[in-house]
Amino acid sequence: MTSIAKPPVTHPSLPKNALGLTRRDYEGAMSTLCAGCGHDSVTAALVQAFWELDVPPHRAAKMSGIGCSSKTTAYFMRQSHGFNGVHGRMPSLATGANAANRGLMYIGISGDGDSLSIGMGQLSHAIRRNVNLLYVLENNGVYGLTKGQFSASADIGSTSKKGDTNDQRPIDPVLLALSLGATFVARGFSGDKAQLVPILKAGLRHNGFALIDVISPCVSFNDHVGSTKSYRYTREHYEELAPVDFVPMRREITAPEASGGAMSIAMHDGSVVRFRKTGDDYDPTNRDAAYAHVRRHQERGEIVTGLLYIDEKTQDLHALNRTTATPLVDLPYEALCPGNAALQELMAEYR
Amino acid sequence: MDPSDVSNPRYYHKVVDCQWGCPAHTNVPEYIRLIAQGRYTDSYMLNRVSNVFPGILGRTCDRPCEPACRRGRVDGKPVAICRLKRVAADLRDDIKDRLPAIPEKKNGKRVAVIGAGPASLTVANDLMPLGYQCVMYEKLPRAGGLMRYNIPAFRLPAAVLDEEVNNILDMGVDIRFNTPVQSLKALLDEGYDAVFVGSGAPKGKELDIPGRWDTDQVHIGIEWLGSVHFGHIEKIEPRVLIIGVGNTAMDCCRTSKRLGGTDVKVIARRSRPYFKASPWELEDAEEEGIEIVENHAPKRFVVENGTLVGMEFEQLEWTEVDGRQKSKVIGTTIIPCDTVILAIGQDNAFPWIERDIGLAFDPKWDMPIVDKATFQSTRPGVFFGGDAAWGPENIIWAVEHGHQAAISIHNHCQGIDVAQRPADGMNLVSAKMGMQAWSYHNDYNPSPRAQMQHEELVKRFSNVSVEVELGFTPEQTAREVQRCLNCDIETHFTSKLCIECDACVDVCPVNCLTITHDGTTEAELRGRLSAPALNPEQALYTSAALPQTGRLMVKDEDVCLHCGLCAERCPTAAWDMQKFELIRAHAGGGVA
Ligand SMILES: Cc1cc2nc3c(=O)[nH]c(=O)nc-3n(C[C@H](O)[C@H](O)[C@H](O)COP(=O)(O)OP(=O)(O)OC[C@H]3O[C@@H](n4cnc5c(N)ncnc54)[C@H](O)[C@@H]3O)c2cc1C
Ligand SMILES: Cc1ncc(C[n+]2csc(CCOP(=O)(O)OP(=O)(O)O)c2C)c(N)n1
Ligand code: SF4
Ligand code: SF4
Ligand code: SF4
Ligand code: SF4
Numbered sequence: 001m002t003s004i005a006k007p008p009v010t011h012p013s014l015p016k017n018a019l020g021l022t023r024r025d026y027e028g029a030m031s032t033l034c035a036g037c038g039h040d041s042v043t044a045a046l047v048q049a050f051w052e053l054d055v056p057p058h059r060a061a062k063m064s065g066i067g068c069s070s071k072t073t074a075y076f077m078r079q080s081h082g083f084n085g086v087h088g089r090m091p092s093l094a095t096g097a098n099a100a101n102r103g104l105m106y107i108g109i110s111g112d113g114d115s116l117s118i119g120m121g122q123l124s125h126a127i128r129r130n131v132n133l134l135y136v137l138e139n140n141g142v143y144g145l146t147k148g149q150f151s152a153s154a155d156i157g158s159t160s161k162k163g164d165t166n167d168q169r170p171i172d173p174v175l176l177a178l179s180l181g182a183t184f185v186a187r188g189f190s191g192d193k194a195q196l197v198p199i200l201k202a203g204l205r206h207n208g209f210a211l212i213d214v215i216s217p218c219v220s221f222n223d224h225v226g227s228t229k230s231y232r233y234t235r236e237h238y239e240e241l242a243p244v245d246f247v248p249m250r251r252e253i254t255a256p257e258a259s260g261g262a263m264s265i266a267m268h269d270g271s272v273v274r275f276r277k278t279g280d281d282y283d284p285t286n287r288d289a290a291y292a293h294v295r296r297h298q299e300r301g302e303i304v305t306g307l308l309y310i311d312e313k314t315q316d317l318h319a320l321n322r323t324t325a326t327p328l329v330d331l332p333y334e335a336l337c338p339g340n341a342a343l344q345e346l347m348a349e350y351r
Numbered sequence: 352m353d354p355s356d357v358s359n360p361r362y363y364h365k366v367v368d369c370q371w372g373c374p375a376h377t378n379v380p381e382y383i384r385l386i387a388q389g390r391y392t393d394s395y396m397l398n399r400v401s402n403v404f405p406g407i408l409g410r411t412c413d414r415p416c417e418p419a420c421r422r423g424r425v426d427g428k429p430v431a432i433c434r435l436k437r438v439a440a441d442l443r444d445d446i447k448d449r450l451p452a453i454p455e456k457k458n459g460k461r462v463a464v465i466g467a468g469p470a471s472l473t474v475a476n477d478l479m480p481l482g483y484q485c486v487m488y489e490k491l492p493r494a495g496g497l498m499r500y501n502i503p504a505f506r507l508p509a510a511v512l513d514e515e516v517n518n519i520l521d522m523g524v525d526i527r528f529n530t531p532v533q534s535l536k537a538l539l540d541e542g543y544d545a546v547f548v549g550s551g552a553p554k555g556k557e558l559d560i561p562g563r564w565d566t567d568q569v570h571i572g573i574e575w576l577g578s579v580h581f582g583h584i585e586k587i588e589p590r591v592l593i594i595g596v597g598n599t600a601m602d603c604c605r606t607s608k609r610l611g612g613t614d615v616k617v618i619a620r621r622s623r624p625y626f627k628a629s630p631w632e633l634e635d636a637e638e639e640g641i642e643i644v645e646n647h648a649p650k651r652f653v654v655e656n657g658t659l660v661g662m663e664f665e666q667l668e669w670t671e672v673d674g675r676q677k678s679k680v681i682g683t684t685i686i687p688c689d690t691v692i693l694a695i696g697q698d699n700a701f702p703w704i705e706r707d708i709g710l711a712f713d714p715k716w717d718m719p720i721v722d723k724a725t726f727q728s729t730r731p732g733v734f735f736g737g738d739a740a741w742g743p744e745n746i747i748w749a750v751e752h753g754h755q756a757a758i759s760i761h762n763h764c765q766g767i768d769v770a771q772r773p774a775d776g777m778n779l780v781s782a783k784m785g786m787q788a789w790s791y792h793n794d795y796n797p798s799p800r801a802q803m804q805h806e807e808l809v810k811r812f813s814n815v816s817v818e819v820e821l822g823f824t825p826e827q828t829a830r831e832v833q834r835c836l837n838c839d840i841e842t843h844f845t846s847k848l849c850i851e852c853d854a855c856v857d858v859c860p861v862n863c864l865t866i867t868h869d870g871t872t873e874a875e876l877r878g879r880l881s882a883p884a885l886n887p888e889q890a891l892y893t894s895a896a897l898p899q900t901g902r903l904m905v906k907d908e909d910v911c912l913h914c915g916l917c918a919e920r921c922p923t924a925a926w927d928m929q930k931f932e933l934i935r936a937h938a939g940g941g942v943a
């Protein structure tokens with residue numbers, strides 16, 4: 001909480017994007033999260049990504065469930081559509097909304113509790129259906145909103161603020177998504193926007209389900225010594241994959257292609273995700289290699305971050321179901337509701 | 352890069368733009384907050400410590416603080432700092448019992464003070480409470496200097512002037528009116544421990560062009576205004592030309608309008624952006640129907656049969672050559688008139704200072720050589736200040752010179768080297784009162800700058816002494832005080848507490864903050880901040896290395912609103928809002 005709302009003035013050198021908007025125009029209500037919560041930084045990264053992509057706010061829909069993380073949809077793009085549903089049900093809501101209106105850009109925000117406990121089945125099926133949705137999982141290892149109980153992502157041996165040790169196996173959303181066939185899988189850290197913003201942009205432009213697991217420390221209940229999701233622990237065990245640059249479709253690619261091992265992946269809308277060269281020859285299009293890489297580092301106690309896996313050749317929910325290319329709102333009434341004769345014809349097929 | 356040293360009072364002082372810009376370093380934000388709380392007398396007294404004449408300056412100050420004011424960089428218009436000062440002065444209670452006590456027993460030192468203008472009065476104001484005996488010599492029958500006999504009463508009512516001047520004279524100053532000092536040598540022979548020369552720049556500049564001496568209808572601006580003040584002049588002809596476009600010209604043209612001038616024109620050599628008068632003075636003159644004529648250079652006075660009938664001018668065109676303005680004559684024109692007032696500047700004149708008393712004059716300008724820091728001439732014990740020191744300035748500079756000269760006089764009389772100046776100090780106290788609660792009002796008020804209400808024209812022209820500005824209404828005051836951004840409530844950072852959560856960076860409404868790797872130079876760092884810091888006049892704060900990553904917290908001070916959101920969002924109180932108070936050195940006090 002803050003005592004005042006953000007004053008409506010900006011720095012004189014604050015730049016504008018192609019729509020004539022500043023970053024400030026992509027903000028939402030004042031956050032009521034705890035001071036220093038990682039989720040607020042993820043919000044700031046989202047604001048930056050939307051601004052850089054020139055997203056028209058009224059063409060986006062923000063979906064969420066319950067949790068501190070789920071509250072963050074209120075804190076960006078105040079002009080956008082949105083639905084804040086019950087705990088763990090955001091994937092269904094997003095699937096339904098996307099099925100009805102494929103013309104909007106969907107952003108789902110969830111937490112490790114919302115996604116990996118009560119909403120685990122929902123998440124799994126949204127991945128399976130490849131709903132065209134940016135799915136940001138703000139992962140802090142606890143149920144923040146209900147005062148810090150271990151969540152399903154808590155590591156074995158990590159301790160609660162009061163000192164209890166967690167003995168149950170964690171669910172890693174990245175490994176889960178890879179094994180369920182997700183077409184875009186990444187991990188970021190709220191404290192590293194330089195890495196997170198391009199990944200968010202690529203995820204928004206991905207044609208299908210994009211899961212981004214963001215380590216987002218809970219300062220109030222999980223930032224102590226003994227936590228494996230604190231700011232300090234995350235920084236000390238951070239293992240960054242090749243950094244990515246996101247080159248939007250409209251911008252001419254003038255910079256020379258990074259040579260020797262760097263990889264470029266074209267997205268369906270013509271944008272390009274470019275992986276900068278690093279020492280190892282990691283291949284972000286090889287699902288099994290990605291899985292093995294994450295596991296190998298996990299074994300060593302390292303947290304791998306970056307865009308881990310991307311597949312731009314698959315079909316999203318609409319293509320899989322061969323739906324109409326027109327959002328339902330734009331269909332004429334006669335097409336949406338073809339009348340009794342058409343109904344009778346359909347019914348006859350079942351007799 | 353080296354971390355910023357915020358233990359040096361200069362760092363935070365510079366953030367308080369108005370206070371930094373004020374020659375006397377008046378604590379503006381604090382006096383504005385006192386007005387907001389209805390504590391007008393406290394606000395007045397706080398002003399008085401620095402600028403001595405809050406009622407006078409609240410109406411007439413040149414207000415260098417306002418172009419400096421941060422609010423101007425935020426929404427285009429500075430806080431009406433000067434006119435809020437007037438609010439405190441107008442609404443305060445009697446302050447007699449709050450003036451400094453004057454010791455019965457004197458310290459045995461006698462100081463001669465020449466002139467009774469603001470510089471001299473400030474010297475007396477600072478020395479009397481320390482037990483000095485001040486003997487003040489004034490050529491004219493009244494005290495106040497140019498504030499008295501040149502600034503017209505429609506801008507500065509006599510009652511306001513009287514009270515503030517008398518507050519000083521009543522400290523027991525031995526004032527000798529109608530006593531011009533005619534020989535400094537003779538005065539020094541009287542055995543004073545120190546002498547302060549605050550005699551101003553009393554000579555108006557001449558314009559020696561053809562026709563000048565063929566008519567008696569040409570006046571020197573400051574002399575003419577003086578004659579109006581003393582009642583020697585009560586009327587003027589209908590058509591008046593004022594030559595020059597500085598402060599004196601503005602007062603001459605507006606006074607002419609009140610004495611019968613119907614067609615009054617101010618003639619300027621250059622175009623508007625180069626005028627000496629402030630924009631608000633020009634606006635006030637134009638509101639009174641005065642025409643301002645640009646790019647005209649005087650050529651001759653047109654006198655027919657001993658009567659002035661007009662003035663001939665060269666019409667100029669200005670172009671920029673190598674960054675300098677160059678003029679070209681593109682024609683001539685005659686503007687008819689009955690009277691001309693010359694307002695093209697003032698000179699110093701020291702016919703009464705002998706050149707063989709060890710007080711050196713600059714041969715080129717024929718001005719005494721005065722040290723910029725100590726205000727001492729080359730003759731130890733003789734000090735200069737105000738317009739007498741380096742030529743015409745304004746009241747607030749005269750006051751500051753007076754303060755500094757008083758420090759020197761005190762040192763000199765106590766046997767301390769005048770160059771050994773007492774140091775400025777500071778207080779820094781947390782403004783935190785509880786969770787998200789501060790000892791100041793941190794919210795931003797988007798109101799536009801208050802517009803001064805003016806007396807209607809008919810009433811104004813009825814009498815020279817009808818005050819034009821009516822002051823702010825209570826509603827205007829209430830809003831205007833809220834426009835102040837509390838620049839003295841500083842964002843104070845403690846590097847070792849920061850966990851680099853980015854909360855402050857993300858919440859700052861004006862993108863002041865950045866956490867980034869160390870830079871090679873400040874210029875390089877300025878380019879890669881959350882919003883590029885393009886105003887090099889304003890400091891960049893750089894922290895010590897942060898504990899987790901070794902990066903730096905960098906703050907661009909340029910447009911920080913002092914809203915406290917960074918501190919409210921900081922989980923570890925690495926940012927705190929702390930109230931900065933500059934403790935200025937003064938005669939008999941300072942931080943050793
Ligand atoms: C028309 C006009 C309008 C102005 N308006 C403003 C304004 O709005 N705001 C502002 O800030 N400034 C204004 N100024 C400038 C301001 O008035 C001066 O800068 C300021 O008064 C200088 O103060 P001072 O103490 O140095 O000298 P002065 O005010 O000039 O006082 C010097 C005193 O010394 C006396 N004196 C001179 N010689 C002797 C002698 N030999 N013996 C004894 N006494 C002597 C003089 O009679 C005079 O009283 C204006 C000036 C003019 C001319
Ligand atoms: C159906 C239902 N069950 C339980 C709850 C209680 N509850 C509220 S938030 C929450 C967990 C939130 O954890 P997470 O999604 O990790 O969000 P965080 O607050 O940590 O960001 C729970 C169990 C609820 N609101 N609704
Ligand atoms: S409880 Fe934790 S997750 Fe919730 S707002 Fe506070 S810091 Fe963030
Ligand atoms: S905003 Fe207030 S404190 Fe800041 S410079 Fe202006 S008057 Fe001074
Ligand atoms: S007080 Fe803090 S949050 Fe507010 S403008 Fe200044 S730096 Fe930004
Ligand atoms: S909010 Fe506090 S702890 Fe977080 S980055 Fe800013 S100063 Fe550091």
Ligand SMILES: [Mg+2]
Nearest residue numbers: 111112140142
């Ligand atoms: Mg959680």
